[in-house]
Amino acid sequence: MRSEVREALIAKLTALADDEVILAHRNSEWTGHGPILEEDIALANIVQDELGHATLWLGLRQQLDGSDPDRLVFFRDADEYRCCALVELPKGDWAFTMLRQYLFDLYEALWLEAARHSSYQPLADAAQKIIREERFHLQHTHAWVERLGQGTDESNRRLQQALDMQWGYAQQLFVPIPGEELLVAEGMVPDLALIKEGWLEHSTRHLRNAGLKLPVNPGYQPTTRTYHTEHLWSLLAEMQSTARWDAEAEVW
């Protein structure tokens, strides 16, 4: 593998893992506080799966550069993270959380579906593995969008408010990272422009069917993944605190 391709692949795997880790941590804030017990359990399951996916992505990175996944997650500062801003936003209300998870799950499912054909076999294998879990997430959050959108005036209003806020942020999922074009040319990762087409088609149809209006105002304008919202700092402060107090802590 040429060194610039290798560097780009390492960066891409890091971005994939960072989205999963940060979204998982955000959603874990609902554990013990879910609106009903079943949903508390469901979201905790989804979180656990997303962490599993991050483990796989960082495992692939480890094969390339020998980096330790735990070090990367617990000892990098915010400005070294490569997650998108969407996953950093505070959890908000249930509508906000479910909508974000739906928009993300749809992107992830479509991306994985295409990535199963990656020319980089370890990535193709991981995608094949992860998509089997992702199906359950999408099913779940797809249903929640419909339920909240068509539920009461209040649930529709809250979901609409979440959509107005998140729509612009969600577009960042389709902004290639620097060097990604090399990976696309090698057939290693799917072309985000194509994934976006499918995502727009599915999401707009489903959101409209759920009684929502697509935002006229685009809102947040995606920039690079080196730029983060202030929310990432406080999230990491909490998530990394134990590891940074005692890096050897293993017994719990």
Next chain:
Amino acid sequence: MTTLPNTEQVWKALAQIPDPEIPVINVVEMGIVRDVRIEGNKAVITMTPTFSGCPALHLIRTQLEQTVRSLGFQEVEVQTVLSPPWSTDWITPEAKERLRQYGIAPPKPRSELDTLIQLEASPTPCPRCGSLGTSVKNTFGPTLCKALYVCNSCKEPFEGFKTV
């Protein structure tokens, strides 16, 4: 001088390790152990994760290693493979029956699902009374591999294995 066990005996020993979360079935009939290879006095075990975030994976890996070491191998290597991805189709028919007796509805054949978004294809029979009048209460359950159901006939809630 002691002789080391052959692959068949290693498989047998591994089949004594219960799944940490569902102890009525073992890690071999669960389809987690994919291969056993012996190279001189070294044993190489290949395993595959069920769900990528399953917290029992570390424990299973340790138990595989300890079991093989206790058979007398000086060197033991446990490798993880992702491909082909683990499927509930690999759970043996006997193990599926034991799951049912234990109160967990066994997974269905994978051929029943092929689309990205699908609704419940065929009803899941209640593991206690056999009724098909059951409904899903939650696609997520107490472990990553199970969903929660309720039987409308005997009114009992039960867990069912997800089909993957």
